[in-house]
Amino acid sequence: MDSIGEQVSISSQLPVTYEPDVVVLGGGASGVAAAVAAARNGASTLLIEQRGYLGGMGTAALVPAFCPYTDGEKPVIRGVGLTLLERMKEAAGEEFYQRNKDKLNWVPIDVETLKWVYDEAVMDSGASLLFHTVADQVLVNGERIEGLVISNKSGRQLVKAKLYIDASGDADLAALAGVPFLTGGEQGELQPATMCFLVTGANRQRFDQYLKETEQSGQLEKAVVEAQRNGDLPEGRKKVSGIAWISDTVAGFNFGHIFGVDGTKAEDLTRAAIEGRRLIQRQLHFLRKYVPGFEQVHLVHSGDQIGIRETRRIVGDYQLVVEDFLSMRTFEDDIARNSYFIDIHLANANSTMTVKHLPKGRSHGVPYRCMLPKGITNLIVAGRAVSSDRPVQGSLRVMPNCFAMGEAAGVAASMAAKAGAGFREVSVPQLQRTLIEQGAWLGEKPGTADTVAALNERIRFDDET
Incomplete structure (x- = not known):
């Protein structure tokens, strides 16, 4: 002022x-x-x-x-x-x-x-x-x-x-x-940020069948834990959450966290954008390797900015x-x-x-x-x-x-x-x-x-x- x-x-x-x-x-x-x-x-x-x-x-x-x-x-x-x-x-x-x-x-x-x-x-x-x-x-x-x-x-x-x-x-x-x-x-702690993204080439029918077969055993969450144990995903959230199907082949993801991001600081937003895009590459690898229905997915869009x-x-x-x-x-x-x-x-x-x-x-x-x-x-x-x-x-x-x-x-x-x-x-x-x-x-x-x-x-x- x-x-x-x-x-x-x-x-x-x-x-x-x-x-x-x-x-x-x-x-x-x-x-x-x-x-x-x-x-x-x-x-x-x-x-x-x-x-x-x-x-x-x-x-x-x-x-x-x-x-x-x-x-x-x-x-x-x-x-x-x-x-x-x-x-x-x-x-x-x-x-x-x-x-x-x-x-x-x-x-x-x-x-x-x-x-x-x-x-x-x-x-x-x-x-x-x-x-x-x-x-x-x-x-x-x-x-x-x-x-x-x-x-x-x-x-x-x-x-x-x-x-x-x-x-x-x-x-x-x-x-x-x-x-x-x-x-x-x-302590000034803030909720983490997330770089959301959109993929094409998914197979919703195959994914739904996978969920149906593994619903009782929580296989999807187990896949995340296994991937983290194998070094394919970083430690942190144990769930794949926020999958939204735009069509039978296109899905949006709210998946994973970037920590220590203050959305009012350009420096933090810059770091988070870079880390977020890097994390998406690991998440794509995880989806193709661990999750039926996503073997052939292709990234078509990541957020213009990190989600705050x-x-x-x-x-x-x-x-x-x-x-x-x-x-x-x-x-x-x-x-x-x-x-x-x-x-x-x-x-x-x-x-x-x-x-x-x-x-x-x-x-x-x-x-x-x-x-x-x-x-x-x-x-x-x-x-x-x-x-x-x-x-x-x-x-x-x-x-x-x-x-x-x-x-x-x-x-x-x-x-x-x-x-x-x-x-x-x-x-x-x-x-x-x-x-x-x-x-x-x-x-x-x-x-x-x-x-x-x-x-x-x-x-x-x-x-x-």
Whole structure:
């Protein structure tokens, strides 16, 4: 965050090229949903993305499947996120659709189709897109962001908006604005990264037969252990997980870990990319040698970047904690429900994973306040960087939840823009009603707090008394 004098100098030197009501930084699941929701609710909206396509981890990192949309009985993620899932299924071709039309959990991602679906959704909403662009500076005046400096092939420019949505996944905009944040565990440990990949030349019928024959004995896991013992795979995770079949011959893999990667550091991302591609070669050797149905596979695509599970978590008006998850708590200002299990991957090759499921058919609330960063009034954060403790981040971080949080952020931004207000002055009941009217599911009856400021004041009073 720069001094006022430096900011005045920057403002006078750089051209102001965009002045929308709402700027969304980051075009992953949360950013797409936020831009669509803000624009279709009447706010002029600009979505800024560093790559030449949308989708974040689902496209750039080749995460092979969407995590569950349901609590085991019904969809808890609806609205924009569910619509986009169904559009991808329909657009991916008749064979793909017939195979997945009734699925809402672990639906394979057809990457190229998903890129196109996201493009169309954002453009149809009326939002504007700016690809190949990064934000490298934030101009702050007191508790308000006054402008965002962006860099691209056109040079450095200044964007001025009324409201800002940080959907970067890493809280990049919030960090630039001086918002306090937490990172990783008590020792700074972070969940490992994964270089996902896509292969062709597989034989699904042969693989399914292999699974059928060895299901009781866990032969696939035994194959991993044997390969590790023989030096064909590195030590670490004992399972081949995250196999998603795009067709009978094409499969995506979320398999293996790269440890000690901080996704906010270019040096770490560089090392992880190199190590990740090197690891894929060993994984391909393993598949061809140990797993029936994959003897003739050919690598067609590795992630444009390593898949990142965890970086910054903002300090917000409320921190969602593991007790809220376990007690399946409902909040007055709920803007989403979450039923995905706590899923914290091992921090090193010798540690273990943490997994905790909620009962079937149950979920907990995600309060609006956990998206509001301390110290800034016209900024909201959506996605895995919201205010939570580390265990809850291991649950909230997945794409379906990011859709839901992004949609809420976009609707809130449109409301604040119309009112000429900040995010804390948004009427929570009106926000909840709008979300429900537009297809979101908030579970139990929403609360009655007039605004977030009123809710925070009541909580403060209750604590004092």
